[in-house]
Amino acid sequence: MGRFKFVHTADIHLGSFLHADGAESLPGLQELCREATYRAFENICRLAIQNKARFLLISGDLYDREARSVRANRFFADWCKRLADEGILTFVTAGNHDPVREYQELFALPQQVHLFSADRPEIIYISDEEGRNIAAVAGQSYRDKWEKSPLHLNYPKPEGDIFRIAMLHTQLESGKSSYIPSSAAELAECPDFDYWALGHIHKPQLIRNRHPVIAYPGSPQGRDFGEQDPGGCWLIEVDGREIVRMDYHITSPVVYRSLFIDIGCPELQQADSLDQLAEHMLSHAQNISDRELSDRETGESGVPEAYIVRWEIGGRGPLHYYLKNDLQGSGQELCRYMRDMLGNRTPFLWTDSVTVRTAGPVTDKVLERHPALRELLDQTVLSIQQDASVSKQFISQLGQAWDPDTDYEDRNDARLPLDDQTLGNIIEDASRLLLEGLSEGGEE
Ligand SMILES: [Mn+2]
Incomplete structure (x- = not known):
C-alpha cells in the first residue's frame, strides 16, 4: 500500500488585482495588490515541494477570465516545470472562470501536467517510484461558464485497491444549479471515491471529515471584503486508502x-x-x-x-x-x-x-422614558428581519440602487449588494435618526 502526500487547491484566479481604496498612494501596497494571487500560488507550490508531495490538484478557476494574461500563463508554466523537476504531477480542471472554450496556455506545459478534458470524464492513474499504482484522479472540465449537468455521475469507476480522488468544481447545491448540481449527501453516498476535491466556493470548508472526505480549499488569496478569511490549501497525507493527516496551510x-x-x-x-x-x-x-x-x-x-x-x-x-x-x-x-x-x-x-x-446616549434615555416607543421600534425591526413579505416591502421602498440578490458569481456591478448586514445597518440608522429627531424636539 502506498504512503504519499498531495496538495489540494482551487479558485486561485491567478493575475487578479486586489482592491484597496487609496492603494495607489503607496507603491509597495499597490505592488502587493498586483502580486498577491501570484504569491499565494507560489506559496502553494513551495509547500508541495517542501513536503515532497506526489501531486497537486487544482479544482477549477486557476485563472480569472478578466485577469488572464501572458504573465499569468508564463508564471503557471514556470511553476509547473519546477514542480515537474521535483517529481510532482499537476492536475487541473477548468472551472466557470476559465472554461475550456476560452482556455489557452500560451507556453508549453511539461507532460507532468494534465488538464482534464471538457468532452468526457477522464481518470488518471498515479504510480510510485517503483511503478505501482497508488492513486487515481477522476475529473472533467467546464466547457462554458455554466455547467448545468452533474458531470460527476459519469466519472469512470477507479480500479484497484488504491486511493481514489474525484475533482469537482461545484456550488454543492442540488436542483437547478448552474455550477454542477450536486449535494454533500449524494457525494458522501458514492462508493467510488475516497476524497472529493472540490472547488468553486471561496471559503475553506471541510464538508465531511470522515470517509469519503469532502473538502473545499477556498481561495488561496481573497480579493475583496467579501472574502475575509486568510486563504490557503489542504496538505493531505494518505496511507493506502486512508487519509492519515489533513492540514490547512495559510498561503495568502x-x-x-x-x-x-x-x-x-x-x-x-x-x-x-x-x-x-x-x-x-x-x-x-x-x-x-x-x-x-x-x-x-x-x-x-x-x-x-x-x-x-x-x-x-x-x-x-x-x-x-x-x-x-x-x-x-x-x-x-x-x-x-x-x-x-x-x-x-x-x-x-x-x-x-x-x-x-x-x-x-440620549437615545437610550428617550427609550427609557417611552417604553411603548421602544416596543414599537423593536417590533418593527423584528418584523422586517423575520417576515419575508414585510422585508420585501421595506427593500422595495429603499429604491433601485439596492440589489438583494447577493450571489457572488452573478452580481450586478451597477447596483449595490444588499446583504443582511447592510440591511441591518440601514434599519439601525433609521431607528437612530428617528430617536434623535424625537430628542431634539424637546424630549430630552
Ligand atoms: Mn468558480
Whole structure:
C-alpha cells in the first residue's frame, strides 16, 4: 500500500488585482495588490515541494477570465516545470472562470501536467517510484461558464485497491444549479471515491471529515471584503486508502478584515476627544494582527504580510457629539490618520475606509422614558428581519440602487449588494435618526 502526500487547491484566479481604496498612494501596497494571487500560488507550490508531495490538484478557476494574461500563463508554466523537476504531477480542471472554450496556455506545459478534458470524464492513474499504482484522479472540465449537468455521475469507476480522488468544481447545491448540481449527501453516498476535491466556493470548508472526505480549499488569496478569511490549501497525507493527516496551510499574503469599534465600550465611555478614539483604534489594530499571527500555526513563513481593513465606528456614547456634525468628514480624517500611523509596520495594516455610524446616549434615555416607543421600534425591526413579505416591502421602498440578490458569481456591478448586514445597518440608522429627531424636539 502506498504512503504519499498531495496538495489540494482551487479558485486561485491567478493575475487578479486586489482592491484597496487609496492603494495607489503607496507603491509597495499597490505592488502587493498586483502580486498577491501570484504569491499565494507560489506559496502553494513551495509547500508541495517542501513536503515532497506526489501531486497537486487544482479544482477549477486557476485563472480569472478578466485577469488572464501572458504573465499569468508564463508564471503557471514556470511553476509547473519546477514542480515537474521535483517529481510532482499537476492536475487541473477548468472551472466557470476559465472554461475550456476560452482556455489557452500560451507556453508549453511539461507532460507532468494534465488538464482534464471538457468532452468526457477522464481518470488518471498515479504510480510510485517503483511503478505501482497508488492513486487515481477522476475529473472533467467546464466547457462554458455554466455547467448545468452533474458531470460527476459519469466519472469512470477507479480500479484497484488504491486511493481514489474525484475533482469537482461545484456550488454543492442540488436542483437547478448552474455550477454542477450536486449535494454533500449524494457525494458522501458514492462508493467510488475516497476524497472529493472540490472547488468553486471561496471559503475553506471541510464538508465531511470522515470517509469519503469532502473538502473545499477556498481561495488561496481573497480579493475583496467579501472574502475575509486568510486563504490557503489542504496538505493531505494518505496511507493506502486512508487519509492519515489533513492540514490547512495559510498561503495568502494579504488578508481583508472588517473591524468594529463600539463608542459605548468601557474604554470610550468617558472619552472627551477624538484623540482617544484614534488611540483606541490603534491599539485594536495592534491586537488583531498580533493575535492572528500567534494563531497561525500552520501558516507559511512570511504570511500574511498585510491587512486591508475597513473600520466601522458605531454604538452609542458621548463621542457621538464629537462626530455627529460631520460623520463623513470624521471618517475620512480617521482614515487618513490610521493610514499614516499604521503604514510602516510588519505586517502592515492599510485602512481602506472608516465609516462612522454612531448614536448619542440620549437615545437610550428617550427609550427609557417611552417604553411603548421602544416596543414599537423593536417590533418593527423584528418584523422586517423575520417576515419575508414585510422585508420585501421595506427593500422595495429603499429604491433601485439596492440589489438583494447577493450571489457572488452573478452580481450586478451597477447596483449595490444588499446583504443582511447592510440591511441591518440601514434599519439601525433609521431607528437612530428617528430617536434623535424625537430628542431634539424637546424630549430630552
Ligand atoms: Mn468558480
